[in-house]
């Protein structure tokens with residue numbers, strides 16, 4: 255089947271060929287005829303399947319050539335990165351049409367988004383939180399809305415966006431075309447689809463999400479404390495060129511980036527504590543090849559779309575099987591090939607076993623020849639919190655003991671107690687509480703998640 259089968263407007267055919275797409279992917283083959291006919295769609299689509307064009311092309315086909323202002327289509331997505339990526343796709347495919355569009359998400363200035371909404375751009379690609387804020391401020395009008403898309407609905411559920419989505423739904427006209435895309439279809443999403451879709455075309459709904467074909471999976475067993483060393487070793491050996499590396503937490507992403515930096519490997523990180531401009535700059539530098547490694551957490555992983563990304567490395571095994579599918583889906587996009595390597599410490603074995611059940615086979619274990627698995631690590635990526643507090647206490651106790659000796663010596667020599675004496679008394683009062691407070695907050699930050 256070719257794109258010509260869909261009778262798309264010539265402006266869109268040009269957009270498609272500009273992007274170098276020759277044949278529609280399976281999800282596009284299944285969804286495009288239904289969506290172009292105006293039907294509601296419920297699609298279980300993996301990331302990397304080409305699902306964005308499956309909903310963007312019908313929107314553009316509906317809106318091209320229409321000149322009246324007013325927001326006609328709304329795409330809701332879980333993350334800023336994904337919103338930005340969908341918008342890029344929309345701009346590229348619609349380059350020769352006159353459809354206007356804007357993104358709406360947090361972490362950037364509200365003014366331009368507010369103006370775009372007030373002006374009634376044709377298509378809005380938004381994350382739920384910022385959109386609700388702007389709706390609350392009376393900036394957004396959806397009375398002319400014709401199409402609603404929920405993308406990565408399962409991730410929106412995971413992120414607690416379902417109540418926000420229902421609040422947004424209440425502001426939209428009931429008569430519209432609705433398309434729901436989700437990698438997996440857990441019960442709350444099935445319920446949501448029942449509430450919001452009318453006689454939908456069901457695409458791939460039977461199949462549980464599995465990682466895209468074309469990905470080779472490998473497990474590298476390694477003691478937790480040697481993970482950083484193993485990663486540096488893989489990068490040094492040129493076994494891996496550019497790689498997207500996933501860690502469990504923001505803190506671990508930061509620490510790992512420091513280790514790589516020290517080893518002379520160009521890298522940056524994206525996670526929830528990074529500002530939107532920082533994330534965009536990091537992603538751009540990685541996409542254009544200026545960085546060899548991008549370290550990311552799961553929250554930031556959706557929407558990372560890098561052409562020809564050959565390697566995804568799970569520095570930490572993801573806690574959720576779906577996260578594994580989404581992480582490794584960053585490579586082998588649109589039926590290309592890629593490799594997904596997962597570092598597995600003995601504690602991670604149960605988590606990898608759950609992943610293997612979904613992948614449908616045992617993933618090959620590999621060891622790296624010449625790597626010293628028995629070596630004592632120079633430093634752990636994370637020093638356990640109790641150890642860090644104990645070290646600080648020992649250091650402070652040493653300082654106090656030395657200060658006491660000095661004070662006694664000065665007293666013996668008849669030196670009046672001066673500034674040094676004040677310092678001595680200041681330490682015990684200030685340091686332990688201060689140190690504790692500092693570490694407690696860094697611990698909380700780590701636990702605050704991804």
Ligand code: AMP
Pocket residue numbers: 274275276277278279282300301302303304305306307559561587588
């Ligand atoms: P998506 O699943 O929508 O995020 O798309 C994954 C990747 O596949 C993106 O890089 C798209 O540009 C690419 N893609 C989408 N449709 C096609 C197609 N028909 N042929 C080749 N690549 C495509």
